[in-house]
Amino acid sequence: MSFQFICFANNSHQLEKANTLSGLLDNKLLIIYQGNSNSLLNSSSNIVFDAPLEFLKSNPSKIFKTAIFFTLHANKDNYEILKFFRKKHTLTVAFQETFQLSTHNEKIFNIILSPDIIISSSYLEKKLIIKNCLFPDEKIIDKGWIFKNIKFNEKSTSDQNKILVLFGASRKISSISGELDRLRYDLLQYISREFPWKKIEVRLHPQDSQQRRFKDIESGNIKFLSKEDELQEIINDYEIIFCSEKTQAMFDLVFAKAQYFIFSFGNENIFYRSLSCKPIKVNKFITVKKFNQKYDLDKFESIHGYSDKDSTSILKLISQPLVTENDNIKFENVLWDNYFEIEGSSCELPINHRNLLKDFKSVNLQELALRNNSASLQASSFLILLNKIIKSNYNDKDFNKDFIKYLIKDFLIVNFPYQSLRYYLFLLRNQDAGLLTDDKEWILKNIYEGLMYRLQLKTVIKLPAFLLSPYLLKYRIYNLIINKILNILIHR
Secondary structure, rough: OOOOOOEEEEEHHHHHHHHHHHHHHOOOOEEOOOOOOOOHHHHOEEEEEEEHHHHHOOOOOOOOEEEOOOOEEEHHHHHHHHHHHHOOOOEEEOOOOOOOHHOOOOOOOOOOOOEEEEEEHHHHHHHHHOOOOOOOOHHHEEEEOOOOOOOOOOOOOOOOEEEEOOOOOOOOOOOOOOOOOOHHHHHHHHHHHOOOEEEEEEEOEEEEOOOHHHHOOOOOOEEEOOOOOHHHHHHHHHEEEEOOOOOOHHHHHHHOOOOEEEEOOOOHHHHHHHHOOOEEEEOOEEEEEOOOOOHHHHHHHHHHOOOOOHHHHHHHHHHHOOOOOOOOHHHHHHHHHOOOOOOOOOOOOOOHHHHHHHHHOOOOOOHHHHHHHHHHHHHHHHHHHHHHHOOOOOHHHHHHHHHHHHOOOOHHHOOOHHHHHHHHHHHHHOOOOOHHHHHHHHHHHHHHHHHHHHHHOOOOOOOHHHHHHHHHHHHHHHHHHHHHHHHHHHHH
């Protein structure tokens, strides 16, 4: 079969979305998949299990109309993939894979490198992309959400005796998560008290390996589901569903036939705040609201523009040849070439970006930030300047204060956790951590705790509990040891 389109899927959720697009594109879509084993691998002839860059290098003569992505993290492989397609004048399109900005209060955005076009997941997401200067507005297409992969039965086939609880990512996975183990435990105990005769089945985030830490409560009426239990396959089995507000599943389940409750561990998102039901206070950290389809579905659709009626027009748009290139691309290429230490791109840069590369101390950081009208420009400027500050040990307080104010955004800390943690260590060594806002320092401390958790999983020796405390980072020798570990992880 001759494929006109190519799509890159990094996990099973993206593979399902790619499979949806394949059907809409008359099976002319080749899918390159590098995630875990999935049943679609055996049933679909258009899926190749391979690393994206390796596949392209092995097939340099293949020509595609359009290359489709769901994430574009800023790493060297993704950058080379984009350059590969630009040389061939292939249109590059990124679909937002979730309602990520609105779900996580504008702290998560994973299309960092610039494609030619972004298909936003909703009208609200488009507004938030524009508000945060993450991509030029004329290159964003908003036609609604087309990835409705969960099919709900018209008639109830649920087990009247079962409750499903869906947690979001834990703090070990996401540095902005409020889902602590003790709070999850409290919520499960609350549900057990409210529904004492029902079985409770719990589904953790796919990347969450915390299951063993709940073994003390996995008895009687509480059971943890396997990662292999796909949501779309089991969702109709339950009479009652509890779901975290910090998950894409929260949106997917608004059409469920079951009684649907949404819970929050604090820092509520816009959708949770809009729900009509009065919150039930479980404790001072946890609240629960019941979703009322009669009143809340309209609000949901008005907030997100939730519609798949325009999927055909989207596909027509991504099938068109590239007419005008994003004006930022040349600037971005020069900065990323510098960061990744690649020779090649050159063009006349705006003065502050030029100074960023040649004389960083003379950069007007406020003007630089105003010119950074894409996530790619924001990220490359942030990373280049961060490296120069640390390498030169430039501890000018006013400069670093402006760097934090104008260039360090929460979504960048989340996307570049180890680089950001290195800067935090630098501030601590110079006794300048007070320049950070409480919110940013909270995220950075969570990143450190996540790092120690991952190191502990890889070592045979159990680390003493006191080593997990971020307060140790103020001691210079320990600070430098962690800095060395971060350097190894960043450059591996």
